[in-house]
Amino acid sequence: MVLLEESVCGRGPSGRNGGFCHGYWSHLPRLRERFGDAGARAVARAGAAIIPSVRAFCGANGVDAWLHESGMLRVSAAPAQDPAVDEEVEAARELGVPEEAVAVSGDELVARIRSPVFRRGVFLRDGATVHPGRLVVGLRQAALGKVRLHEQTRVTGIEDGVVRTEHGSVRAREVVVAVNAAAAGWKPLRRRITAFGSYVVLTEPVPELLEQINWTGGEAVLDGRMFLHYFRTTDDGRVLMGSGSGPIGFGGRIDDRFWLDEATVARAERGLRRLLPGLDEAKVTHAWGGPIDVSSDHLPFFGTVPGTRIHYGAGYSGHGVGPSWLGGQILARLALAVDDELTRLPFVTRRVPKLPPEPFRRLGGGLVRASIMACEEAEEQGGRGSLPARVGAALPRLLGMSVGTR
Numbered sequence: 304m305v306l307l308e309e310s311v312c313g314r315g316p317s318g319r320n321g322g323f324c325h326g327y328w329s330h331l332p333r334l335r336e337r338f339g340d341a342g343a344r345a346v347a348r349a350g351a352a353i354i355p356s357v358r359a360f361c362g363a364n365g366v367d368a369w370l371h372e373s374g375m376l377r378v379s380a381a382p383a384q385d386p387a388v389d390e391e392v393e394a395a396r397e398l399g400v401p402e403e404a405v406a407v408s409g410d411e412l413v414a415r416i417r418s419p420v421f422r423r424g425v426f427l428r429d430g431a432t433v434h435p436g437r438l439v440v441g442l443r444q445a446a447l448g449k450v451r452l453h454e455q456t457r458v459t460g461i462e463d464g465v466v467r468t469e470h471g472s473v474r475a476r477e478v479v480v481a482v483n484a485a486a487a488g489w490k491p492l493r494r495r496i497t498a499f500g501s502y503v504v505l506t507e508p509v510p511e512l513l514e515q516i517n518w519t520g521g522e523a524v525l526d527g528r529m530f531l532h533y534f535r536t537t538d539d540g541r542v543l544m545g546s547g548s549g550p551i552g553f554g555g556r557i558d559d560r561f562w563l564d565e566a567t568v569a570r571a572e573r574g575l576r577r578l579l580p581g582l583d584e585a586k587v588t589h590a591w592g593g594p595i596d597v598s599s600d601h602l603p604f605f606g607t608v609p610g611t612r613i614h615y616g617a618g619y620s621g622h623g624v625g626p627s628w629l630g631g632q633i634l635a636r637l638a639l640a641v642d643d644e645l646t647r648l649p650f651v652t653r654r655v656p657k658l659p660p661e662p663f664r665r666l667g668g669g670l671v672r673a674s675i676m677a678c679e680e681a682e683e684q685g686g687r688g689s690l691p692a693r694v695g696a697a698l699p700r701l702l703g704m705s706v707g708t709r
């Protein structure tokens with residue numbers, strides 16, 4: 304087996320993400336809308352194997368990836384975000400799995416994490432955090448014993464049975480393309496994903512401030528925005544705050560804006576200050592970002608290019624830490640022509656709605672993004688977005704698409 308990597312394994316998003324690791328119980332409303340109740344249940348059940356598998360991998364390979372299985376909280380931080388919380392509770396109840404999404408009142412939230420802007424929340428037990436850098440170094444090390452790894456080797460062309468690189472080509476009967484946002488520039492997938500930027504800021508260690516706001520349980524937390532904030536603590540007492548509101552790509556190009564965008568870094572820090580004012584004294588010491596592969600319905604998809612043995616997986620939409628384990632299981636089955644419950648999941652069998660072609664996608668996506676962000680900012684200040692912003696924000700739903708990173 305040969306693995307071709309244009310940089311160093313883990314230098315990209317897998318080594319620089321927020322470390323939220325979960326399956327799909329947190330996605331029930333979206334899964335039901337897209338796949339119906341049976342499809343939603345099948346995906347969520349398959350995803351329930353993710354955290355135990357990460358735990359087993361770390362145990363078997365002696366990897367200390369700072370795995371904490373402390374669950375995940377989605378909190379509403381503005382009245383307009385209440386439905387995002389309530390829908391998750393409702394969906395789990397209606398599917399007969401209320402234990403997967405438990406309502407948390409405002410008073411109960413205070414005991415877990417105190418913030419003057421949190422209204423209520425939902426606790427998802429299927430949630431963990433990892434140190435992505437530690438995990439990816441462990442994965443790379445484990446892979447070294449099993450595959451021939453060529454780093455600094457950019458793939459420049461893929462045909463059935465041949466993969467071309469800048470240095471030479473590899474013949475392979477089965478080819479797997481798993482390049483995250485770079486797939487937005489690959490012809491078979493370019494109408495199905497767009498590259499967005501996601502950014503995080505990291506504070507200095509502030510364990511005593513965390514105790515003051517009762518956030519000592521290690522929960523991973525998300526808010527209810529479409530361009531969501533995601534935040535967590537680390538083993539050394541820092542807080543990481545992420546914002547999925549980064550730039551949108553054009554025609555699959557992954558340019559510098561995906562690695563350094565000061566406006567998105569500033570939004571992540573503003574999120575930290577608004578959501579957790581009890582940490583006002585915590586200095587931000589680090590900030591970074593990277594590209595994510597957003598599909599039109601925010602769910603991943605896997606398949607084989609018709610008439611070839613070229614298999615692909617993409618569309619994790621900013622939630623790939625855990626799901627890429629599931630993706631790996633599916634891709635292995637596609638390459639080995641195994642037909643089982645994983646290859647029959649809707650992630651494999653569905654038709655992924657197409658995105659508009661460029662330049663309409665970039666222009667339309669930019670307009671909608673700006674509209675949603677304007678509405679969300681206004682809602683957090685207790686107001687409403689302007690009429691044009693509300694119209695722009697409503698467009699994707701009318702067209703049956705999702706924009707944002709929730």
Ligand SMILES: Cc1cc2nc3c(=O)[nH]c(=O)nc-3n(C[C@H](O)[C@H](O)[C@H](O)COP(=O)(O)OP(=O)(O)OC[C@H]3O[C@@H](n4cnc5c(N)ncnc54)[C@H](O)[C@@H]3O)c2cc1C
Pocket residue numbers: 307308309310311312313314315316317318319320321322323324325456457458459481482483484485500501502503533545591592593594595619620621622623624625626627
């Ligand atoms: C700042 C940030 C925070 C995030 N936080 C979270 C989070 O908390 N939880 C979560 O679930 N997800 C999060 N994500 C998303 C998550 O990181 C990704 O979904 C996940 O890492 C995707 O894994 P992957 O293996 O598909 O992609 P990657 O880790 O990006 O791997 C793809 C690899 O393909 C290589 N490649 C690309 N093109 C070529 C080519 N032509 N030739 C050879 N190699 C190529 C790249 O160099 C890269 O190493 C975050 C992302 C970012 C950027």
